[in-house]
Amino acid sequence: FYEVHEIVVPHLGHVPIAKGDFHRLPKKVQKFIAYYCDLLTPRGLYICDGTVKEADEVVHKLLERGTLEPLEKLDNCFICRTDPADVARVESKTWISTKQKHDTEPDCKEGVNTIMAHWRSPEEAKKETSERFPGCMAGRMMYVIPFSMGPIGSPLAKVGVQLTDSNYVLLCMRVMARVSEKVWDALGDNDFVKCVHSMGCPRPWRKKVVNHWPCNPEKILIAHFPEERKVKSYGSGYGGNSLLGKKCFALRIASVIARDEGWMAEHMLIMGLTDPQGREHYLAAAFPSACGKTNLAMIKPGLPGWKVLCVGDDIAWMKFDETGQLFGINPEAGFFGVAPGTNWKTNPNAMHSFQANTVFTNIAKTEDGGYYWEGLEDELPKDTKITTWRGEPFKIGDPIKAAHPNSRFCCPAAQCPIIHPKWEDPKGVPIDALIFGGRRPEGVPLVYESFDWNHGVMVGAQLKSETTAAAEFKGKNIMHDPMAMRPFMGYNFGHYLQHWLNLNKAPNKVPKIFHVNWFRVDKEGKFLWPGFGENVRVLDWICKRVRGEDVAFKSPIGYMPKKGTINLEGLGPIDWDALFDLPREYWQQDCKETQKFLEDQLGKDLPKEILEECKKQTERISKM
Numbered sequence: 210f211y212e213v214h215e216i217v218v219p220h221l222g223h224v225p226i227a228k229g230d231f232h233r234l235p236k237k238v239q240k241f242i243a244y245y246c247d248l249l250t251p252r253g254l255y256i257c258d259g260t261v262k263e264a265d266e267v268v269h270k271l272l273e274r275g276t277l278e279p280l281e282k283l284d285n286c287f288i289c290r291t292d293p294a295d296v297a298r299v300e301s302k303t304w305i306s307t308k309q310k311h312d313t314e315p316d317c318k319e320g321v322n323t324i325m326a327h328w329r330s331p332e333e334a335k336k337e338t339s340e341r342f343p344g345c346m347a348g349r350m351m352y353v354i355p356f357s358m359g360p361i362g363s364p365l366a367k368v369g370v371q372l373t374d375s376n377y378v379l380l381c382m383r384v385m386a387r388v389s390e391k392v393w394d395a396l397g398d399n400d401f402v403k404c405v406h407s408m409g410c411p412r413p414w415r416k417k418v419v420n421h422w423p424c425n426p427e428k429i430l431i432a433h434f435p436e437e438r439k440v441k442s443y444g445s446g447y448g449g450n451s452l453l454g455k456k457c458f459a460l461r462i463a464s465v466i467a468r469d470e471g472w473m474a475e476h477m478l479i480m481g482l483t484d485p486q487g488r489e490h491y492l493a494a495a496f497p498s499a500c501g502k503t504n505l506a507m508i509k510p511g512l513p514g515w516k517v518l519c520v521g522d523d524i525a526w527m528k529f530d531e532t533g534q535l536f537g538i539n540p541e542a543g544f545f546g547v548a549p550g551t552n553w554k555t556n557p558n559a560m561h562s563f564q565a566n567t568v569f570t571n572i573a574k575t576e577d578g579g580y581y582w583e584g585l586e587d588e589l590p591k592d593t594k595i596t597t598w599r600g601e602p603f604k605i606g607d608p609i610k611a612a613h614p615n616s617r618f619c620c621p622a623a624q625c626p627i628i629h630p631k632w633e634d635p636k637g638v639p640i641d642a643l644i645f646g647g648r649r650p651e652g653v654p655l656v657y658e659s660f661d662w663n664h665g666v667m668v669g670a671q672l673k674s675e676t677t678a679a680a681e682f683k684g685k686n687i688m689h690d691p692m693a694m695r696p697f698m699g700y701n702f703g704h705y706l707q708h709w710l711n712l713n714k715a716p717n718k719v720p721k722i723f724h725v726n727w728f729r730v731d732k733e734g735k736f737l738w739p740g741f742g743e744n745v746r747v748l749d750w751i752c753k754r755v756r757g758e759d760v761a762f763k764s765p766i767g768y769m770p771k772k773g774t775i776n777l778e779g780l781g782p783i784d785w786d787a788l789f790d791l792p793r794e795y796w797q798q799d800c801k802e803t804q805k806f807l808e809d810q811l812g813k814d815l816p817k818e819i820l821e822e823c824k825k826q827t828e829r830i831s832k833m
């Protein structure tokens with residue numbers, strides 16, 4: 210009996226194994242690793258087991274190196290400050306590569322570029338990746354991360370293996386996904402999603418490394434190969450670009466798998482909501498990035514007697530069972546949430562979730578080893594000495610930002626005080642309603658219900674929102690973000706809409722579809738709706754509609770609440786009329802713009818049902 214301490218790969222010869230037993234891995238995984246050892250030429254191989262001991266060792270190393278800084282006030286929490294050039298997802302460098310362009314990009318009108326899923330030919334993708342990947346791990350360790358999206362062994366779960374040269378990625382992956390040796394057994398005869406990530410800084414690296422954060426921003430590339438179930442990410446360590454289980458796998462690749470297998474992979478939170486009578490409903494809601502999913506998934510209800518339990522805050526995998534009921538799981542195991550704006554008032558449950566075992570990225574630090582970001586002004590003494598995410602001294606009230614607007618906390622979902630007891634149920638939870646929403650400062654009412662499934666799919670397809678800091682865009686304007694999936698689509702958006710439409714067939718009982726807007730403002734630019742915990746009042750109305758209660762009237766855009774059917778008890782003055790006003794001109798313009806957008810973007814791929822819904826809506830508005 211002996212242990213194998215190295216593997217032999219064709220060109221490289223011997224690659225030392227720092228940890229793990231290569232020869233006990235499934236053969237197909239061995240092949241995958243050997244191929245990339247040969248290509249990426251790491252100095253060694255580290256096969257992760259997902260244990261706490263392993264994480265502690267990595268943390269120790271990163272503390273020594275200065276990549277992580279401890280937050281002394283908390284338990285096992287750390288700050289990581291990235292290179293300021295690597296702080297968000299890079300959509301312009303996010304590609305989908307399929308043999309046929311039409312599998313990825315819709316048949317746009319001439320002269321129009323798709324805003325969804327950017328296609329590159331396999332040849333071009335191959336050329337671009339082969340300019341980057343060969344030798345890119347020279348002098349660095351290659352970590353092999355086995356992970357499951359979804360509870361290990363759940364019929365809805367899928368396995369991935371990520372190779373990376375970043376141990377920050379390893380630390381966050383083990384929070385966000387289920388990283389464990391058990392994954393090797395769960396894999397069985399199934400396929401796994403192949404994830405390859407490199408910071409793109411082989412040694413010797415002659416450029417300056419900023420903040421102990423190696424990256425290669427000029428060369429960033431996040432290439433998806435849905436047909437091979439493969440993702441290759443280069444040059445960035447930022448979560449959305451580097452934690453490949455999340456957006457790359459659980460949304461872009463999974464949306465393609467879902468199309469092929471007849472289910473849905475969506476940018477949605479899942480929550481359970483129990484009313485004072487003890488009735489529980491499950492809701493899934495899609496809002497674009499930084500528009501309030503994490504906040505809603507964890508709200509502390511502003512109404513007495515209500516209980517909210519969180520199943521997931523960002524991604525939902527949903528499938529109709531044989532009785533036709535839609536079930537959903539949260540494929541993730543942690544929260545990668547936006548820090549700014551989070552405080553004990555707006556989201557106490559998130560606050561509780563990250564008091565231990567959390568990696569914070571690009572937040573500020575207080576002198577006594579606590580966290581700080583915009584939104585915590587009222588919870589700290591005014592004279593607290595703070596260091597910004599860029600390392601500058603800062604006092605509350607200073608005119609610069611202490612934390613990056615897209616700074617994030619990465620913590621285990623199990624630490625959320627209101628995590629649902631069924632959040633890891635292999636079958637998932639039964640979904641009663643789907644909700645879309647975005648930041649709409651004007652024109653769009655607090656809530657409305659679509660007339661039926663097809664109309665609801667159109668409501669999702671026309672989703673728009675004010676831009677935020679979650680991606681690289683600058684300035685504020687209203688952008689289309691169909692189904693909140695614009696940055697995360699893995700295939701032809703027209704085919705995706707058709708896939709949604711097709712789900713409405715026996716025995717499937719399709720849920721009702723709603724639209725919400727917490728962000729409407731008055732003339733002074735102040736929010737008309739208090740939002741956050743008070744949003745439960747809107748969810749209450751949604752649940753009434755799910756039960757078929759007569760609390761709505763027919764408006765041109767959908768069913769809207771009859772005046773007084775949303776419980777406003779205990780709130781300050783609320784301007785109902787301003788919240789629910791439907792300005793005719795605004796909606797005429799909006800209908801026209803939406804239809805043009807869909808026709809431009811989808812051309813012949815625009816499902817006729819959706820075009821029909823657009824036309825019917827325009828007609829209803831014109832009769833207003």
Ligand code: GTP
Nearest residue numbers: 498499500501502503504547549550679727740741
């Ligand atoms: P990703 O994780 O990037 O997909 O975003 P998300 O949808 O989870 O967004 P998140 O919940 O982190 O919210 C982002 C921002 O929206 C924060 O700054 C919140 O303070 C703000 N926000 C959330 N809910 C509300 C609300 O009900 N009203 C108002 N006015 N702001 C809100």
Ligand code: MN
Nearest residue numbers: 476498499523
């Ligand atoms: Mn998201």
Ligand code: MN
Nearest residue numbers: 502503546547
């Ligand atoms: Mn979130």
